[in-house]
Amino acid sequence: MTMTARIVRAWPRLLATVISMAVLAVGISGLANVSQAVADTVHSPIVGSGSTWSANALQTWIRNVWANYQWKITYSESGSTIGRTDFANGTADFGVSEIPYAIANSNEQDSRPNRKYAYMPIVAGGTAFMYNLVIGGKKVSNLRLSGETVAKIFTGVISRWDDPAIKADNPSLALPSIPIVPVVRSDGSGATAQVSIWLRQMYPKYWDAYCGKVGRAPVNGHCGVTSNYPTVAGSGFVSRSGSNGVAGYVAQSHSVGAITFVEYSYALNAGFPVAKLLNAAGYYTEPTAQNVAVALLKAKINENENSADYLTQNLASVYTDSDKRSYPLSSYSYIILPTALEDGFTNDKGVTLADFGAYFLCEGQQSAEVLGYSPLPINLVKAGQKQIQKIPGGNPAIKGIAGCNNPTFSSDGSNKLAKTAPYPPECDKQGATQCATGTGGAKESTAQSGSGTDAASQSGTAVGADGTAGAATGAGVGGITSGQQVSGTPQSIPQARLTTTAYASMAAAGALLLGFSVAPPLLRTRGRHTWFRRDGWRKRR
């Protein structure tokens, strides 16, 4: 009786907890509605989804418009393919993608959405090859690669860093004999699509062979363009999702030997170098804003306003541009804008989206260079300003071109950024010399570790291999012009000898283990004083 009474009295507490939770939830959401209604009625929050390639630029712009104008834009960096799908499904108000819908020669079925849309370029940039390579305990920051070498690396033809093809590109590096770990995107990605378009056009031999290896059927005679990079089991390829994922993997300390393709800004942020890529003029270039701007002068933009692919890019002649400064893997990234009130898009959302577009076409472009992107040229900004006026409900304040302060704009309409781009130094020319200056986010220069001649660099590797000196002795054989000469410092190989701290930590670990295994039985007896009992001391029979 008493027990039941007690419990009956206690029972309502559970009920009360549940009810209070309910009230809390309802209250919070109610409050939120009120505050939102008061705050703003015009700029509705919008949701976007897509490319991680251009996400660093977009996130910066979104933060700026929130800080300055309180326009609430949510952008989920999920990959270009998801961006296009989310827009088509109506789960996103805008999508961001490097490639348009239904791209030619594609492996994937990617049909145009039923909703009305328009493309608009948002920013330019270079797909960089970020890597993590250490020679003799020092980070390499001046790696150079030809397009063919890159193609071989990402199709599994080359699997070691000391391959002759890489050596030929890097005469001053004593490349170690460690496996190359190509890191590719596991999600559907525009960067993958750009790289596969480039591979298909420039190096169909390797790309087709790779298609055969992974069992993909060719499209129109060659291995198709794909957003999902295929990998072969046991080939040492690593797949990660998102630009963040691949860049994060390469940046890990145990990922020595990894290389990935990712937008230049990710390498800058992570503090890692990118490979200089050989262009058609025979120079190795870095995807800086200027080099990208130069390269994209050759991009063919679809200028037929009635085409479904109006403003989309054709980069075929960018890859073969013979300007010394051009970076071959340059491209534009696109936003997919809704042009009709459907799938939950409202006039209020249109206001936000159009104003946001006007912002990043003009002011936003100023920050592109700092972030690791390249600003849009004047013709694309003008075309983009026309595109944002198609957004329903939008009433964007189009600033005059003069007020934009875009670094590419000049009075005569030419691309100022490209015009003023510096020419590469002679040490970046294909040949026996190699610049020592750092690239990407790793600005420190790399000491020369190999020599111009093949034999010497062979000996350098051999020395490293037998475990006495990790760094190859800097050979003076070649008499190299730039880059400081460093005589190799002997590196202790961790296997050979243990330091005092290692001993101490081992001893500590062992002691800890033992302590934990001995302590409980000891503790257990302490309370009962069995230690001192007569029979405790007696020998068992």
Add this chain to the structure above:
Amino acid sequence: MSTPAIPRYAVTDVVGRTQLPTPVLGSGDADVPRPNQRIQREDVLRVVGAAAAGLAGAAWLTTQVIPVESPIGFTAVAYLLFVACFALLISFDDDRVTVVDRLVAVVIHSAAIVLLLALGLVVAFALLRGADAFTHLNFWVEDLALAGPLDPLNVGGMAHAAVGTLIMISIALLIAVPLGLLTAICLAEFPSPFTRLVRTVVEAMTALPSIICGLFILATWVLMFGHEKSGFAASMAVTIMILPIIIRSADVVLRLVPATLKEAALATGASQWRTIWHVVLPTSRSGLMTAVVLGTARGIGETSPVLLTAGYTTFFNFDPFSGPMVSLPLATFTLVKSPEAAQISRGFGAAAVLMVLVFVLFLLARLAGGKGPGLLSARGLLRARRRSGREAARFDRRAIARARGAAVQHTQGTP
């Protein structure tokens, strides 16, 4: 988690009134095994000796014979040597049975230590790495709207994710708890072919992988019905996930309620509904609380249903019905994929907050329903005894009064 209901103190009815509870013989306290193990001096010496031999041997082996660099390798070698030496030492004095006994004891101790250490490490690691972020006050009150990947940790916080988590789980509980408890009562109290079918289906559904709950809501609510990704969609996914868990554990708990209690209630003339409300539910209160809290912990901690249905945002969103709403596990999942140290720290910070939330929930569960039905804490017991005493005194007073009244009636002869 829940102990079966053994009434430790029986309320014995002797002369038609409540007596103070007395321990029942053969159950309760008497049923504790007597301690039978005693550490002997030899054991201690053997352990110490074997440990010394193991350490020394491992130090020699790892430096001179096989090159093992990692502390893990050293510990493993030392441990194996320790076990071997220990076995050898025991075998000098004792028979095989004792050797096996002691060896197994060592192995079991070490398995427990390894697991507990590893789990401690998991928690400590998340807390330590997250400390960079959550030691800043702004981490607890701001959202991430103004914090880009490169901004330092004194800008932005995880409050929006914490709010999102709370809103989502509240809605999920609002649906799952009443529905789950009703169903559990239906299963436990009204057995029929129908309830057996429901029970089978519910048990099958506990096997539903959490990501499929998300996939279901994504395919129906978001893609088929065209709603946007929102906190409410995530709540529904979480509801589908925790509903079978709650029903199943609540059903088990309800079935543990002793039939005698129910029969006693029915025998006093209570209706079935009153019996359940006043006897069955209160008796199983702690178990039900545990069921709900376990479901809540699962629901709070799961990332996958939220990943597919809630969207990701850096803003505060208090409205579960419109716009993306982020939760703590999803924020963790998203942030740690970044190569930026600050973002990773924020992710760890979010994970730490999440763990603290789960710990607090657990503590609440312990406080709200710490003991099984019929088991009382020392204070509770004291209270029950006091109340019993008061009742007894009241009965006494009434009996005396009645006797007096009877006496008075007898003497005065009032009508």
Add this chain to the structure above:
Amino acid sequence: MTLRTADNGGPQPDLPRRVRVRRGPSDISFRVLTHAGGVAVLALMTLVGLFLGIRGTEAIVVAGPSFLTEQAWEPNSRRFGVAAVLFGTITIALIAIAVALPLALGTATYICEYAPVRLRRLLVGVVDLMAAIPSVVYGLWGMFWLEGQMIPVAQFISTYFGWIPILRVSQFDPNDPLASPTVFTASAFIAGLVVAMMVAPIAASIMREVFAQAPIGEREGALALGSSKWGMIRSVVYPFGLGGIVGGTMLGLGRALGETVAVYLVISPIFAINWQVLATGTNSISALIALRYGEATPFELSGLMAAGLVLFAITMVINFGAGFVMQRSRSGAAS
């Protein structure tokens, strides 16, 4: 039969009187209410199951029997199957359970039999609490701490046990001092270890609960007959708790199969069967869904549901198996 004792002139057979229950309106409405709850839950669960089944079958019909044998996952070119992802899921789960089972069994035994009484209550709480830690926390630990620590271990195993086919890593040459350890990252082994840490407390918690119910009388009987402590555990506690051991292990296996984020954060997804569990690259069904749900066309979504259906079916069989074993066992009969 024997009921006809009335012949002896004794009392009438002790048959219960038929009770006619007349329920009041409150009772009836309560009954209706709870049954409504039951119907709602049944409807909801059936809806989920049916929806998955119907959408999943669409893809399975297109793929045909190759759905179980094809390794690639390219539903848009109609070349897709679960062979690789299913293989990965099962490898990870098996590695996890192989590591978790001894740890969980040891811990449960320790708590019930060896731990000091004062420590016991604390440990029970700790293990139950660990079972509730969100899986993303384990994923973080695996990604940022365990992977780096386990690379030398994997290297060691592959160097000295490489002669066992599944422990070989063909990219790794033990005789090469400069061999890169990156071939050991993001492997099924590491993912399995992370999941093992996650499921071990769950399994330990169930085992502990069952061990604690082993009858005191039998324990003391064994000891009184001269058994050592281990002898007592082996002959009384483990046979009694066998249902708990099997049940806990299988429930852990079920959780391990369905785990998403902890696996997703660690692995490098590939769409091919990788027998070398120490080498980079594996996959799991739930990680596949998490990876591809967003970019899926309606047909690919059907494919993902079909994969999910396969996972669901396996987990369901395991869970029912666990329930069956636990109910048949001595310890499970009570609950």
